[in-house]
Amino acid sequence: MVKNKFLIVEGGGFKTGFVSGVLDSFIINQFNPFDGYIGVSGGSVALSYYLSQQYRFCLKAMLILAKDKNFTKYKRTLGEEGYMDIDFLAQVANKKVKFDIPKAIKFAQSKSLHFVATNRESGKAEYLDPCILDWIDVVIASCTLPFVTKGKHKINNASYLDGGWGDGLPVRWAYENGARDIVIIRTKPIDISIKQSWSDYFGSIYFSSNPSLKSVFESAYVQYNESIKFINNPPSDLKIKQISPRKHLKSGTYTYSKKTIMNDYRYGIDLGLQHIDENSA
Numbered sequence: 001m002v003k004n005k006f007l008i009v010e011g012g013g014f015k016t017g018f019v020s021g022v023l024d025s026f027i028i029n030q031f032n033p034f035d036g037y038i039g040v041s042g043g044s045v046a047l048s049y050y051l052s053q054q055y056r057f058c059l060k061a062m063l064i065l066a067k068d069k070n071f072t073k074y075k076r077t078l079g080e081e082g083y084m085d086i087d088f089l090a091q092v093a094n095k096k097v098k099f100d101i102p103k104a105i106k107f108a109q110s111k112s113l114h115f116v117a118t119n120r121e122s123g124k125a126e127y128l129d130p131c132i133l134d135w136i137d138v139v140i141a142s143c144t145l146p147f148v149t150k151g152k153h154k155i156n157n158a159s160y161l162d163g164g165w166g167d168g169l170p171v172r173w174a175y176e177n178g179a180r181d182i183v184i185i186r187t188k189p190i191d192i193s194i195k196q197s198w199s200d201y202f203g204s205i206y207f208s209s210n211p212s213l214k215s216v217f218e219s220a221y222v223q224y225n226e227s228i229k230f231i232n233n234p235p236s237d238l239k240i241k242q243i244s245p246r247k248h249l250k251s252g253t254y255t256y257s258k259k260t261i262m263n264d265y266r267y268g269i270d271l272g273l274q275h276i277d278e279n280s281a
Helices: 013-028 042-051 057-067 088-096 101-107 135-143 163-167 171-176 198-206 211-232 258-279
Strands: 005-009 036-040 112-119 125-128 153-155 158-162 181-185 239-243
Touching: 005 042, 005 171, 013 042, 013 057, 013 181, 013 258, 036 042, 036 135, 036 163, 036 171, 042 057, 042 101, 042 112, 042 135, 057 088, 057 258, 088 135, 101 135, 112 135, 112 163, 125 135, 125 163, 135 153, 135 158, 158 163, 163 211, 171 181, 171 211, 198 211, 239 258
Parallel strands: 005 036, 005 181, 036 112, 181 239
Antiparallel strands: 112 125, 112 158, 153 158
16 A cells, blocks of 8 residues: 555644644544554654544643743743743643553554654755653653754754754655655645744854854745745645644744643644534545
């Protein structure tokens, strides 16, 4: 059987509440027509809980992070841990909202699965294939935002940062690796192109001594916009559907409250159910 139907889950910090709503609607309706999965940044967290079929667990994890006073601290912004203590995510996944790795491994058995992270040495995206021993490490690597979190996470002596900088919308990579039918869960409206952010600009200066990383921060938004062009003008043998908010979500990447997360989550549930209704045989 040709395995060509892929699910891509975009990141977006606390906008992941929306994503978790979409994926929870899939869980409760046992909707899983996919042959492959790709998660980026916060999308890797939500996708993990989807693969373990743990309903509302991603939402619970986000709410724990949102209310924990030690998760975000402005005084750590330029320190070793960063504004957000991303390693706290491992504690949540291991203890507070325990992620069932064996179940996720079984659910994704014989399917393609990758989480995107950016290699700090080369500045290139890597599409990491998690296993039972390193799954949470791979997810943390995919989520490690420079300047906002500790900025790097090591796996097998390689240092990584957030996958959004290397390939924030890995649609072209999915196509080049066999995908011919792609569903993308987005955290931005589909008609939004992005400009260079403050963190991109700051990163291009901060990493000026590292040409590879400097280039990443200078060109990440350009690559993202090129991915949007690819989505809007796909090859003739590629079908793409997007589950996307019609306007900006209530939560931001770094700005959030319990109320905004819950509003985005319920919106995601609604759009997920709509997608299932339109695409069930």
